[in-house]
Amino acid sequence: MSKPNVDYSVYLVTDSGLNHPSRTLLQSIEDSIQGGATLVQLREKELDTADFIELARKVHEVTKKYNVPLLINDNIDVAIAINAEGAHVGQDDVSCTEARQRLGPNKILGISTGTPEEAKKAIADGADYIGIGTCFMTQTKSPKRTLGPMGVRTILEAIPADVPLKTVAIGGIKHDNTRRVVSHSAGANGRILDGIAVVTGIVGAQDAKKATKQLLAEYKSGYEIASKHHEDGQQQQQQQQQQQQQHRDALEKKVLQSLSGLLKTLRESSPLIHHISNYVVMNDTANATLALGGSPIMAPCVTEAEDLSKVVSSVVLNIGTLTDSFVDCMLAAGKYANAQSKPVILDPVGAGATLLRQETTRKILNSLHVDIIKGNAGEISTIASIIGCDTETIAMRGVDSLGSGFSNPAAVVQAVAKREKCVVAMTGKIDYVSDGARTIAIENGHEYQGRISGSGCMVASSIAAFAAISPNDHFVAAVAGILALNLAGEHAAARDDVRGPGTFRAAFIDEMANLEPEMFDQAKIKAF
Ligand SMILES: Cc1ncc(COP(=O)(O)OP(=O)(O)O)c(N)n1
Numbered sequence: 453m454s455k456p457n458v459d460y461s462v463y464l465v466t467d468s469g470l471n472h473p474s475r476t477l478l479q480s481i482e483d484s485i486q487g488g489a490t491l492v493q494l495r496e497k498e499l500d501t502a503d504f505i506e507l508a509r510k511v512h513e514v515t516k517k518y519n520v521p522l523l524i525n526d527n528i529d530v531a532i533a534i535n536a537e538g539a540h541v542g543q544d545d546v547s548c549t550e551a552r553q554r555l556g557p558n559k560i561l562g563i564s565t566g567t568p569e570e571a572k573k574a575i576a577d578g579a580d581y582i583g584i585g586t587c588f589m590t591q592t593k594s595p596k597r598t599l600g601p602m603g604v605r606t607i608l609e610a611i612p613a614d615v616p617l618k619t620v621a622i623g624g625i626k627h628d629n630t631r632r633v634v635s636h637s638a639g640a641n642g643r644i645l646d647g648i649a650v651v652t653g654i655v656g657a658q659d660a661k662k663a664t665k666q667l668l669a670e671y672k673s674g675y676e677i678a679s680k681h682h683e684d685g686q687q688q689q690q691q692q693q694q695q696q697q698q699h700r701d702a703l704e705k706k707v708l709q710s711l712s713g714l715l716k717t718l719r720e721s722s723p724l725i726h727h728i729s730n731y732v733v734m735n736d737t738a739n740a741t742l743a744l745g746g747s748p749i750m751a752p753c754v755t756e757a758e759d760l761s762k763v764v765s766s767v768v769l770n771i772g773t774l775t776d777s778f779v780d781c782m783l784a785a786g787k788y789a790n791a792q793s794k795p796v797i798l799d800p801v802g803a804g805a806t807l808l809r810q811e812t813t814r815k816i817l818n819s820l821h822v823d824i825i826k827g828n829a830g831e832i833s834t835i836a837s838i839i840g841c842d843t844e845t846i847a848m849r850g851v852d853s854l855g856s857g858f859s860n861p862a863a864v865v866q867a868v869a870k871r872e873k874c875v876v877a878m879t880g881k882i883d884y885v886s887d888g889a890r891t892i893a894i895e896n897g898h899e900y901q902g903r904i905s906g907s908g909c910m911v912a913s914s915i916a917a918f919a920a921i922s923p924n925d926h927f928v929a930a931v932a933g934i935l936a937l938n939l940a941g942e943h944a945a946a947r948d949d950v951r952g953p954g955t956f957r958a959a960f961i962d963e964m965a966n967l968e969p970e971m972f973d974q975a976k977i978k979a980f
Pocket residue numbers: 463465493495525526540541542543544545562563564565582583584585593620622649
């Protein structure tokens with residue numbers, strides 16, 4: 453015979469010592485079944501096995517008449533002797549695995565649990581259901597502790613949603629707390645108690661039928677509240693997810709639409725970009741700026757900073773090879789650019805590598821408004837700690853970033869951007885750009901870009917060129933600046949004449965110059 457389908461809604465657990473004096477235990481059981489009890493457990497602590505079997509046979513006659521399963525408490529011999537539908541065991545009784553072995557796979561087996569660990573073990577040991585208790589104070593036995601609805605919830609939430617284990621709460625459950633225990637114990641995973649197990653609330657009641665009826669109505673009401681709550685929550689979550697997705701789709705579309713226009717404008721207006729750059733990459737950054745359509749001026753002398761500020765359209769501050777005069781010039785050029793609302797792009801090269809670089813970065817951020825910060829993961833991590841932004845720090849080695857380093861890079865750039873009220877572009881295998889409200893990941897580019905010196909600095913120049921012609925949206929400018937170089941990198945790497953980083957370097961500049969507005973269709977961006 454296969455395992456019966458069990459309804460656990462109101463589970464009568466007996467105790468003849470607590471049975472109402474006006475009737476026999478058998479009468480209580482029959483009344484309760486007539487009131488709606490869906491499952492019965494014969495729980496006799498004082499009887500020896502022979503008497504237990506005798507009583508169990510009589511009880512079984514009653515339960516079979518109503519097609520209600522009968523389980524035997526603790527004593528597997530009795531369960532087997534009367535061919536009961538199953539048994540319930542406690543933590544201190546015969547083990548669940550042994551009980552399962554002796555009963556076979558088709559009998560119902562339950563075990564008492566009071567912790568998430570016990571519940572998980574019950575699953576592994578082959579239980580069909582668990583009794584979760586003690587829920588409330590009870591006179592029926594002395595509880596070690598009471599769980600309350602919240603403790604029951606913790607256990608329900610420990611059971612994975614796809615596990616078919618059934619659950620009932622036990623201990624001090626009466627008609628006036630049933631609804632609350634069922635509705636309040638429902639887990640965030642959608643798990644709701646499959647039933648309530650009751651002793652005195654039924655066998656000790658004046659009218660066992662009426663008491664069971666009431667308990668069943670309260671159980672159903674609690675279940676309905678819990679499932680409606682869960683469904684509403686799911687619906688709300690689904691709506692929120694849909695809205696967020698729509699928002700992300702709209703952002704991706706808007707950014708993609710702007711890109712080709714920006715490249716056209718850059719080529720037409722050829723803005724002058726003031727670079728206070730590092731001398732390792734000065735030539736490359738100048739050539740990249742030219743190739744993209746901008747016009748570079750590499751001027752690290754403080755004396756001409758004010759004059760230049762009148763004619764340039766944006767300024768790049770690159771701390772890669774610092775000298776005192778570089779620092780003076782950066783602060784002056786930044787100040788003049790701020791005064792004239794011209795975008796300032798900070799490239800904090802190796803910011804965490806030395807105290808000088810850290811202090812210069814701090815000085816720049818303290819005295820200027822930087823519009824866009826562009827750095828690798830290590831550099832952005834240093835910036836985050838300088839500005840007191842709570843992110844995981846990652847190790848730094850020289851000026852190279854040790855991989856992305858962050859478990860949630862999009863959240864990091866967003867947090868730094870929000871705190872510093874600017875755009876943050878974090879470069880790496882995947883690039884991330886955020887202005888605190890909008891965040892985008894860019895998945896274009898080629899690994900050769902990371903194998904030539906100055907490719908990051910060229911990204912800063914590219915961003916500065918796009919920022920110069922996109923004064924009202926530095927976020928889109930940063931995305932365009934990164935994408936332009938990443939697409940050029942992909943095209944260069946695909947060329948037959950490119951054999952390695954050296955030939956790539958020249959081809960990279962060529963492909964920047966060859967970029968066509970419609971090539972932005974190849975952008976692989978993802979909004980958050
Ligand atoms: C449904 C249900 N849950 C828990 C118990 C308690 O069983 P146990 O821990 O074995 O304690 P006693 O019932 O033996 O006092 C139960 N019987 N039924």
